[in-house]
Amino acid sequence: MQVKCRKCQQLIALGDNIESTNGSLSHADCLRPRNLSPAERHLLFVYCSDHAVARCLPCDISFRQTELAADPLGSRTNMCPRCRRDLTENVRAHLYRCTMVSSEVTLRAQAVREAAQRLVKRSEEGGANGELIREAEATLFEAERLLKTEMSKRNQS
Numbered sequence: 001m002q003v004k005c006r007k008c009q010q011l012i013a014l015g016d017n018i019e020s021t022n023g024s025l026s027h028a029d030c031l032r033p034r035n036l037s038p039a040e041r042h043l044l045f046v047y048c049s050d051h052a053v054a055r056c057l058p059c060d061i062s063f064r065q066t067e068l069a070a071d072p073l074g075s076r077t078n079m080c081p082r083c084r085r086d087l088t089e090n091v092r093a094h095l096y097r098c099t100m101v102s103s104e105v106t107l108r109a110q111a112v113r114e115a116a117q118r119l120v121k122r123s124e125e126g127g128a129n130g131e132l133i134r135e136a137e138a139t140l141f142e143a144e145r146l147l148k149t150e151m152s153k154r155n156q157s
Helices: 038-048 088-097 103-124 130-156
Strands: 018-021 024-027 054-056 061-063
Touching (some): 018 103, 024 103, 038 088, 038 130, 054 088, 088 103, 103 130
Antiparallel strands (some): 018 024, 054 061
């Protein structure tokens, strides 16, 4: 059973950015469910603003985050400014393998994504066991808290 967003009623996919309130899932941004999370954007700004974060293979061009295009009338971001191809997954892949990001922060960010995916999976398995959903939700909240703590260490130094 697939889970629908409580706000837009569209199906929630494993890679979507979600938020959860008392076991009820919704997209963090219904117009851009697969977009980078606020934490991912923050990490890119802090650690990757001085180098390329995505490469458009058809155009054979690399881009920094600030060089990527957005659709002002639509909901698309992280696009190649030349061919308009969505490079969001390329940017995300860069973030999780960038050597400029500390391994601890990378592990924490990955833990948040994995906890969100587990929460979606548990919700898809059915609400029969609310305890499993609450446990997955608590794991997600704790992973987010730990990531914020780790990110604040960088801001303090």
